Structure formats: C-alpha cells, structure tokens
Amino acid sequence: QVQLQESGPGLVKPSQTLSLTCTVSGGSISSGSYYWSWIRQPAGKGLEWIGRIYTSGSTNYNPSLKSRVTISVDTSKNQFSLKLSSVTAADTAVYYCARGGSRWLAYFDYWGQGTLVTVSS
Amino acid sequence: QSVLTQPPSVSAAPGQKVTISCSGSSSNIGNNYVSWYQQLPGTAPKLLIYDNNKRPSGIPDRFSGSKSGTSATLGITGLQTGDEADYYCGTWDSSLSGWVFGGGTKLTVL
Secondary structure (H helix, E strand, O other): OOEEEEEOOOEEOOOOOEEEEEEEEOOOOOOOOOEEEEEEEOOOOOOEEEEEEEOOOOEEEOOOOHHHEEEEEEOOOOEEEEEEOOOOHHHOEEEEEEEEOOOOOOOEEEEOOOEEEEEOO | OOOEEOOOEEEEOOOOOEEEEEEOOOOOHHHOOEEEEEEOOOOOOEEEEEOOOEOOOOOOOOEEEEEEOOEEEEEEOOOOHHHOEEEEEEEEEOOOOEEEEEOOEEEEEO
16 A cells, blocks of 8 residues: 655745655555655645655646745655746745656646645735 | 635535535636545545546545536535535646546535
C-alpha cells in the first residue's frame, strides 16, 4: 500500500519561499508510469493543482503559478518536493501531495494527509 | 472561478439517489478522462471514480460515473449519512496542459 506524507514548515513569512517535501513509502517512486503532483486547498475552498513531476525530472506547472513554482524529485530518498517563492497570504492553504497527474493514467489514487501552511508575518 | 462547473450543493434523504454534475469544455472533459473525489470533513480527497465510470477496488457500486460530451455526472444511490462530504470532479485540460478541478459540491443527506 503506497503512502505519502508531507513535511515542512507550517508558517512562512510573506515574500519568502514555501518549501515542502513528500515522502513516499510502500513502493518506489520510480516504479510504474506515474506522475507525482502537488495540490492545494485554501480553507473552505476547492482543489487547485499546482504541478507534477515524472521520475525523469520532467515537470508541468499550473500556468497561474508557473513563475513561482519548482517541483523536484529525489529518487534515492523516494521523495519529491515543492518550492513556491514570493508567497502572500493568498498562498495559505492545506497542501497535498498525490500520486497521479498524467493525462492517460488520469487520476490521483494516493494522497498524503495534507499539511497546513500559513503565510503570515 | 473554477474551469469545471459543479453545483455548490445537493441534498437528498437517506436511501434516495442523487446526481452531481460537472460541466466543462472540449479542451478538458470533452477529450479527456474524468475522475471524481470524495472529501470527508477534515480529510484528504479520496478517489471514487476514474476513467469516467470505473471504480477503484473497495468503492461500492452505489457510486457510478458517466460522461456525455463536455459534461460528466456522479451518481450515488442508497444514500447514507456517511456519504455527507464534498465531491470534486477533475480532468486534464489540453489547452492549459494541466489538471483542473470543479469547485466542489457539498452533499447533505437529510
């Protein structure tokens, strides 16, 4: 059973960079033709896809966030990471990592529990 | 403003049936697979339906999905109080080259 766990600071100051890591257990991040994605959800609002990475390192980002987002993968640690720069209060949300994001394996079948990141001074 | 349009809320009595619609365009629903997610309060979303109408292992057949043109529908029969949750549709958008979700629908089982 694949499991994902987000980790990182719960509080980030405005204008700084949000950094989160997702650790995958119960299977290799390199096995199968899967993408690995970050998705966020502001309190009381819907889901927003942030971006995805393939184990080759190939990435795609939400156009609305593209200028501020970097997703990377470390296959040796079975982890992938998110960096979001120049954050504002609008970036306050629960951040989820998930397996999926392909157009063809078109679903997110495993999710982390989510981690709340608050942007505040 | 979400790319995919869902009704904000639906409600029905226990044991009844409810449907939740998800409307998009040719760049998303019209030419890509749709998946549905259930989000119980305070928890992460859970995959309910994938490839428009397939259920992952462990999802009861009370949940069904369909797609026609640029719209998709989630159906839930034999409603239970435990089905009260937010439901989201999602799909790939070929114009955006990214994933898009509906705004979510809150199901109340009266």
